[in-house]
Amino acid sequence: MFKRIFINFKKISGPSNDNQKGMKKTLVIFLFVILATSLYSQQDQGEHNYFITHTREELISKLVDLPCNIKPDDPIKTILNKLEVFLDNFQPASDYPDDIYAKAANMQALISVKQGGYGIGSVLIDSDGKIIAAAHNSQIQKHRSDLHAEMTLLTNFESSHKAKKYINLYVYKPGLTVFSSAEPCPMCFIRINTAGADTRYCTPGPEDGMVTRISCLPLSWQEMAMKHKSEIGKCSPIMQKIAHLLFYSYLLDNRGPK
Ligand SMILES: [Zn+2]
Numbered sequence: 460m461f462k463r464i465f466i467n468f469k470k471i472s473g474p475s476n477d478n479q480k481g482m483k484k485t486l487v488i489f490l491f492v493i494l495a496t497s498l499y500s501q502q503d504q505g506e507h508n509y510f511i512t513h514t515r516e517e518l519i520s521k522l523v524d525l526p527c528n529i530k531p532d533d534p535i536k537t538i539l540n541k542l543e544v545f546l547d548n549f550q551p552a553s554d555y556p557d558d559i560y561a562k563a564a565n566m567q568a569l570i571s572v573k574q575g576g577y578g579i580g581s582v583l584i585d586s587d588g589k590i591i592a593a594a595h596n597s598q599i600q601k602h603r604s605d606l607h608a609e610m611t612l613l614t615n616f617e618s619s620h621k622a623k624k625y626i627n628l629y630v631y632k633p634g635l636t637v638f639s640s641a642e643p644c645p646m647c648f649i650r651i652n653t654a655g656a657d658t659r660y661c662t663p664g665p666e667d668g669m670v671t672r673i674s675c676l677p678l679s680w681q682e683m684a685m686k687h688k689s690e691i692g693k694c695s696p697i698m699q700k701i702a703h704l705l706f707y708s709y710l711l712d713n714r715g716p717k
Contacts (some may be wrong), residue, residue, distance in 0.1 A: 495575050509700065510663050512707045521704055526697070538557045539573055542701065549698075556694030557638070561661040563590055564640035565698060567608065568705040571595035574591040575714060578705030579641050581608040583616055583656070585625070586634030599714060609637055609647035613654055638692065639700040642668030648689070649680060659689040662702035 464627055512518050519710050521569055522529045522538060527545040546566050551558035560582055566578025578600045583592040589626050594612035598604060617621050617629070637643075638659040642664035643651060649669075660671060670689045694702075708713050 467583060474604065477581040486669050510665050510703050512703070512710070513528045515710045515713075518704060518707050518710045521700070525700065525704070532663055538711070539569065542705070543569055543573075546701070551677070552695070555693055555698070557659065557694045558698050560659070561640070561698035561702065562690060563593060563637055564565065564608075564661060565705060567593050567595040567702050568640045568702065572610075572705060572708045573596065577715070578670040578708040579608040579639065581612045581637055581639040581707075584595045586648055589682070590617070591625075594639045596686040605611070605646075607644065607647050609639055609643055610650055612637065613650060613656075617654075635687075641706045642670050645669045648684070651675075652680070652684050652687055655687070657662070659688075659690055659692045661692055662699045662706065663691060664706075 508577055509521070512521065519531055523531055524544070525542075526540045529541050533541070543566075546562060546569065549558075549562055551562055555561075563582045565578040567582070568669055569580075571580065572578040574597075577596040580593070580595040582590045582594075585591050592615065594607045594608055597606045597611060600606075607617040617626065625635060631654050633655070634658055635655075637651045639647075639658075639660040641662050642660045643658060644664075644667055646660060647669075660668075661669065663671070669676075670691075673684050673689070676684060
């Protein structure tokens, strides 16, 4: 297509009248739009691809690219310590209003990874934007199939005394949001909706997240999900990347059931 456009452009690139000048201008604009769209789409694809990691090598390469001074040969403990130092010192900026929650959720995720577990964390936010509970995945630590971060968060919260003012029987009053380091899985997304909270998350789960697959749910669950807000948070790229890499940190030592 580009060749044909170029030939046509050449045909009219000699001495030109007003009509031909107009055509040239249109062609130049057309070419510019095509080029810009192509570049944007490549960049978008690149960003999207970042959030898919299948091998330890890919994971290490992305960890080394973070501004955390991680080296390819660093032992796992050193990698985790460097991530911890970075997260501890990270100052959320107003450009990304959800970074304060992303930082808290990522720190929860890191606690789990340091314990030998999976790197997912979540926090519960009240209607004033205050974090009122926090939890991390503990499936490996406690040998329990249900202890995803969001499940633990809600179970612990519902069992606590402070939950009374936020809950009607078992359904939360409006205004509570579960913020997760990663896009919630089907089990957690349904639990959050059953509880009546909104869902927000830091890093997309292109291969496993349920928020972007609401249309796959049975109709009544879809209807329930549509009653609540479910969205990706306004987080900085660095928080998104760290959330993603913590999620896939099990590749570092191939932890989990064999
Ligand atoms: Zn889950």
